Amino acid sequence: MRGDEVRALVLPQVDSSDIRQEVEVVRGDISDPPSLESAVKGVQRIYHLAARTGPWGMDEEYWKINVSGLMNLLHMAYTHNIERIVHVSSTTVYGHHLNALVTEDHCYHAEDNPYSRSKIAGERILANLVKDLKVPVVTVRPGWIYGPGDNASFGRLVARIERGRAFLFGSGQNIVPIVYVRDVAKSLVLAGDAGKQSIGQAYTIVNDQRVTQFEYFNAIAQALHTRSVVHKIPLAALIALGRSAEKLWTLAGRRSASPPP
Template sequence: MFHLAGMMGVWRPLADYRQVNVTGTLNLYQAAQQAGVRRFVHTSSHTVYGLGHGHFLSESAALRPDPDPYSLSKAEADRLVRRLQLTSQMETVIIRPGTFFGPGDHLHFGRMAQKLQAGRGLVLGRGNNMLPFCYVTDVAQGFILAGYHHNAPGNTYNITNDHPLTQLQMLNLIADAVGGSRPQLHLPFAPVYYGSMVAENVLAPLTRRKPIVTRLGAMMFGTDNRHSIEKARRELGFHPQVELPAGILQAAQWFNTGGMGKAAIAASSHMAAIAALRL
């Protein structure tokens, strides 16, 4: 069983994120045990380590998520599954994927492409920080290996691309691919980050709207984030097949043919999950 359901990218309180990402995981794990499922593959996230460490992180790194509902709830679910597997007969594997993108990605690639095509792109800091992106088919490869490789049970794996692009490299490549303008405006990271804190803690409760910039977004794009996949290479034979520039071209083809005008596959799934858990 592959557990890929979760809440992300929506402006909801921590309690809602916990209800889906933590309680939902517990319910599904227990249901899988009762149904006699042989192997349970849980989707965690690279954000459980926290952002901005500036060096390659392995699976043994401490979980120190930033104060964001998504990161906090994913770290809690990660710890929960690691505890559950200690007393479970069900084979259990945890995957911590990078931020994946590709055709159909409204949340990350689509938004970046829209801004760059409109000439509204900007760079946080100098732009030489590494971004934790990987192409979607490489993540799928990691899941297949986690689901079927004999070495996987009882283990946790980073699944991402360990040859990341810098922020500026990625933005420039996307701009070129969608016929936009390469970003020229550089904003210092610190004022943007602290401004996002004010927006989240002061303005958002008043307006009841998601801030234009969140702390998670500022940290994701403005800090250096890299993750080691040596364990997955060694134990599972995992190897990224799609170089990031090639992946950007494939995602851009989807975008350039009107992809953002089509409904996202999981556009309504977040609130449905909350409603189901509240029954």
């Protein structure tokens, strides 16, 4: 334990009872600039993890948080002379590279979903602010995060495998960029501690080993003592199905929720 004092910005409607008592909780919303004042004032470093995630939903929902919300936070940080901002992005900014080795120098390539597009837009805004205003930002790009405490992407995947409802996307032999949640947390601390040469840099955070989608899904199945994941859906068919589901969801008037998994 380093003894750092930690302040967490938590949405007004979110239960914070599972946050450790020594963490100061401040209520606010990244899309509401005035509410950020009390969260930012007096701090040395900001670890920016707020995001609208998942591949389903209206573009404006993602832009509100992942682009406009990021700008709100950056301008507030600039006003208060924050010494370091660690921005959590995602490997989704590289697009789909099923078996290739991808480095931080790889160009942006948006996947066909609003999450990927908004994360790229956010990184481009960061690059401009670092250049023009000298905002001290370091970016980390985690891969597929797995580990305890997740009720979003990894949690939903585990639930589907446990219920026997999971399937492989395409052949299942593509490499998946997995990373353990504790390693992501350590990377954020390192990004905050790194020297000035790290300002404006981006770092990909994934495990060293090359794991296929088939191996990953079935390691989870084995740990759960449930049946193996063997059923496959062609990637093109899956994308077409997803687009149709999103259109139907929108036509049904569901603007703030995504199609069920």
